[in-house]
Amino acid sequence: MKVKICGITDIEMALFAIENGADAIGFVFAESKRSITPESAGEIISQLPDGILKVGVFVNETKEMIEEIVNLAGINTIQLHGDESPEFCSGFSLPVVKALSISSTEDLSKINDYSCEYLLLDSPKGKYRGGNGIAFDWSMLADVELNEKKIILAGGLTIENVAEGIEKAAPYMVDVSSGVETDGKKDAAKIKRFIEKAKSTMKEEVK
Structure with missing residues (x-):
């Protein structure tokens, strides 16, 4: 099972997550209490291993601004977490993660509208488009x-x-993101335990 730790804002937590098995690190370039500047993200990304997904999270941003931040920060995967159309999502040279807010089976019907490399299924919209700490009904x-x-x-x-x-x-x-935080900050012990739990669950399922 692959694991993405999102909302990273410092190099220590990024490296700790990777050392403990994280496959992807997310950087938020949108309104959020976990937002980061392209310059700060670039400083972190320059110190990360090549094989890791460095995901930039955007919400209803222009294509021009996304490409500018991609070049400045060095991210290698684009996550679109707003109301972006299938056509907009297909207009990038990098792999794209399209996030969909799921509150009903009708929302799930949109899955096949997108030809992106990844589809992220998230809980219904809260104050922010993600990181609200609420789960949707997975049985759907x-x-x-x-x-x-x-x-x-x-x-x-x-x-x-x-x-x-x-x-x-x-x-x-x-x-x-919020599930590995304490008082709004990333918690190393929680990151370690979350990754261990996620990866061991997959192993048990395969037996």
């Missing part, structure tokens, strides 16, 4: 035809429920 995914799309499960994941999320949704990757 049981009857959905995903057509082998790479699904990233997000929204309200914690150490306590990530195993259930993996078992119900069978995603390609799980994505966590």
